[in-house]
Amino acid sequence: MPFDGISMYAAVSELKDKVLGSRITKIYQPLKDEVLINLRRISDELKLIISANPLNCRIHLTQNNVENPAAPPMFCMLLRKYLIGGRIRHISQFNLERLLEITIENNNEFMQPVEMKLFIEIMGKHSNIILADSSGTIIDCIKRITSDVNRFRQVLPGEKYVMPPVGDKINLLSIDRNIIMLTFESSVEKIPSQTVSKWLVDNFAGVSGASAHEMVYRAGMNESKPISKITCDELDSLVKVILNLADDIRSRNFDPVVYLDNNTNNPEDFWVFPMFHKKEKSTHISGVNNAIDFYYAKKSAVTALEHFKKHALGEVSRNLKKSNQNLLHLKKTLEKTEEMEKYRLWGEILYANLYRIKPGAKEVKLPNFYNPGEEIVIPLHEKYTPARNAQVYFNRYKKMHSAITMSETRMQEALNEINYLENILVNIQNSENLDDIYDIYQELESQGYVKNPVKKNMEKSKSEPLKFKSSDGHIIYVGKNNRQNDILTLKKAKPGDIWLHAKDIPGSHVIIDCHGKDVTEKTLIEAGTLAAYFSKARNGSNVPVDYTLKKYVRKPAGAKPGFVIYDHQKTVYVTPDEDTIKKLSL
Known part of the structure; x- marks a missing residue:
């Protein structure tokens, strides 16, 4: 379930109770598309997170600590200049769409009261956080949109803020049965083949594909059924579901639920109401902001774990490849044993028959005293004496013998290292949380496989078997x-x-x-x-x-x-x- 308009309304409803009148004390930008605002209201310390990340765009209160960059980005510095010390006076959501306006009262450098605005657009890859003055003139934004990106709506410093196009959808907070029926009849005439789910998404503000699926499920219908084929009983059931949902939203009768994978316990979905079509493990959490925070914290941990596991697998696999290549080279060296023994044999035969070798000969045929009746042809260097030719072969033998002896030792070391690295690969596979993977990084660093751990200044690991x-x-x-x-x-x-x-x-x-x-x-x-x-x-x-x-x-x-x-x-x-x-x- 994306952070839809209904979820935003539920989160903002809680926000208004907790943050209106609060003072902004600190502002951070932990990620390039995410802002964290620290608030104080009487004795309460609150943290408001606003994310324009394409996959995790949202706004909610959080209880989790995040790591901030040593040097704050320019947009963060700008927010600090205009907003720190100010008070949040007003929060409004447009028509159940994922568009939010936060009004902050502050004093300028001349100690004169000024009004600043934060426009929050939660729209997937088009999400944005925009700072503007009281007249709506943009001061800056976390994502600048030029004419090259959008010819109809530029989001740049100095431009007037213009709300993104959202269409003419019906607000669930102000509907009744007649409005729903009129909308349905109009749609049947214009697009009779439109499915029930698509009709809900296209005509009602705040409804996403997942929430539309849930509404159709509650009505006992097939979501892919064309609206022109809906029976009177089915339509009546669907209208009741829409009206009941609207009543629950208006009365703030929220019951947030996070859904976890039955096998891995990884977060799969969440909504501010139970989703009866879901088969995953459900966890009811008190408070909409708490539920959203819980879901995205777990999702962030899973994403970070997968990132670190992938990085660790890459590092270990690279070292494992080097070790296997080294082992192959050592095996080839050991295969030269027969050639080494040949040089020893030639040297011994030459020394035993020095008197029979004519100076300047290119080769000599001599009997092999290890195998009576066999004669061996031994190549000679014509400029060397017979004794020196024998010594050349003995030197080759000694060099190869030393290399092979060393290779045997190194081969065992290589086998041990390959076994160790393969065991690390299994450990990475078995890692279930960040503490587990941090253990592995600390070990890899101590063994010299990585120069720097992924997380600097790691605390003592708390991972358990x-x-x-x-x-x-x-x-x-x-x-x-x-x-x-x-x-x-x-x-x-x-x-x-x-x-x-x-x-x-x-x-x-x-x-x-x-x-x-x-x-x-x-x-x-x-x-x-x-x-x-x-x-x-x-x-x-x-x-x-x-x-x-x-x-x-x-x-x-x-x-x-x-x-x-x-x-x-x-x-x-x-x-x-x-x-x-x-x-x-x-």
């Missing part, structure tokens, strides 16, 4: 990243607890909190399912999962975060199942 409960009542913990894995396994778990991990597969540490007591096979299978699900093998089948007592798990000195070794293990085979995960969730 996931918590589940087995069918037999045992608590099961699952680490979502390496920091949590280390804390869970090395600090939180008791020696008698059972530790699980997908066998030879990057994934989470899992702990069954049993304190040395026996657990049933069912609990082991459920914990194994969790270990497999929160691993790289999430979509696999018959995934091997090792389990052992925590006392048999230890971390080698100098090992990377999340890495442990273990023994006394046994293995179960499980198939990850999302339904099982949901049943075990607390």
Whole structure:
């Protein structure tokens, strides 16, 4: 549901009760298209957020703190110059459209009273925040609209403010049955094929596509049905729904609801009234501004999480690609072992037959004393003595032997790094909130994979492992990243607890909190399912999962975060199942 005209009316109705007469104390511009205004009314401190973001355009009171840029943008400086110290005297909405006018009384530099206006246009990608004087002359705006963008309406300093075209729609606050019927009959004559939902959106101010869908649903109709095909009973039902909605708006009988995804709990929608056609999980919240704030705060957190996860995936994938390329190069070096042994053999045969080699020869055919009866043709440098030719081959052998010995060591290091980075990819996948992803960024920074964390001056992470409960009542913990894995396994778990991990597969540490007591096979299978699900093998089948007592798990000195070794293990085979995960969730 977009921030429609009905939602704006509900939010502004509350705003008037709380902010009229309040003084503007501070102004910030945390984003290029968003303004935060701090207000004080008697002893109350309020924060009003106004956003012209195309996807999140809105206006409401907020309780959330935002990070502000070190240097305020020019529009922010201008708002501070004209508005700080002023009082909000009037807030008006035009005809249930998403157009708002806020009047502020302040004193100019000569201490003379002046009246300033903020015009708020919540119109998707055309949203804007405009500062004007009492005559309506624009001082500046957060988005300047030139004639190149719009030939009919320029929004520029010095221009007179002109309201955007909104059409001649009916105001729900002043309708009755006759008005609705006349509008319907006129539309049937002009556009008989128009659908019911489209008719509602085109003719009633403040109604969006989603709210029109809800109105049609309440009337028990098909939203795609042409208006010319509507029966008298259907029309009567629809008129009642419109009139009831209008009465609820006029009486401010709002009941805001936020809808969350049934699986992820991510915000999906909100409205100032319940939407009965919605199947998602509903959360009723007291206060329209509180509901809007809750919805957009969660939406912002989800957007930020996806952004950071994408960035982290890019950084890790880039390093993983380099490690795989390095591993391929090392494998090619190791493949030269046969050639290395050939040079050693040639050197030995030459040294054993120096007396048989004629000076200046380009090659020599000599018997291979390691394989009686075989003769080997050995190339020679014609300007070198036989002894020097032998030494050249020995030097090549020694150089290649040193390179191969070093490559074997580096190859193991590369394999360890690839395993570590693949485990980080799984951790990123398992991240459920910003604290989880910040943990990963801190780890990546400490290991030298990123120069700067995405969030500077990070506070100590508050992320916690996931918590589940087995069918037999045992608590099961699952680490979502390496920091949590280390804390869970090395600090939180008791020696008698059972530790699980997908066998030879990057994934989470899992702990069954049993304190040395026996657990049933069912609990082991459920914990194994969790270990497999929160691993790289999430979509696999018959995934091997090792389990052992925590006392048999230890971390080698100098090992990377999340890495442990273990023994006394046994293995179960499980198939990850999302339904099982949901049943075990607390």
